[in-house]
Amino acid sequence: MADGSGLDELVGERRRLLDEVLDKWSISVLMLLCDSPQRFSRLKRSLGGITQKSLTLTLRRLERNGMVERIVISSSPVAVEYRITELGRSIESPLVAMSEWAVANLTAVDQARARYDARLDADGEGRGSR
Numbered sequence: 001m002a003d004g005s006g007l008d009e010l011v012g013e014r015r016r017l018l019d020e021v022l023d024k025w026s027i028s029v030l031m032l033l034c035d036s037p038q039r040f041s042r043l044k045r046s047l048g049g050i051t052q053k054s055l056t057l058t059l060r061r062l063e064r065n066g067m068v069e070r071i072v073i074s075s076s077p078v079a080v081e082y083r084i085t086e087l088g089r090s091i092e093s094p095l096v097a098m099s100e101w102a103v104a105n106l107t108a109v110d111q112a113r114a115r116y117d118a119r120l121d122a123d124g125e126g127r128g129s130r
Contacts, residue, residue: 030084
């Protein structure tokens with residue numbers, strides 16, 4: 001699709017990058033770190049529902065992509081803190097815009113879902129098709 005929208009460029013490495021930094025947990029982690037640096041345990045508490053393994057993998061992926069940095073703090077015991085990088089900060093505005101869009105349009109989306117579900121139910125396709 002070469003229509004100037006940029007959608008034709010969302011393949012390969014570009015698509016993988018978006019998948020890695022815009023998945024379920026990455027968005028939440030990035031938003032939390034945009035507010036302030038945080039330790040692993042605080043991030044885990046703030047995210048409620050994320051497993052230790054998922055948080056570890058998310059942080060490693062974001063660090064690998066240059067979005068966050070892992071800082072070892074010399075203390076007893078040694079502590080680790082995660083901070084947003086300049087690159088990570090650059091995605092804050094689009095994430096805030098998406099969040100604001102979700103808040104502003106949640107009712108309309110819920111209504112669209114209800115219409116869709118009602119149509120499927122009327123057609124006999126039921127909820128198992130979704």
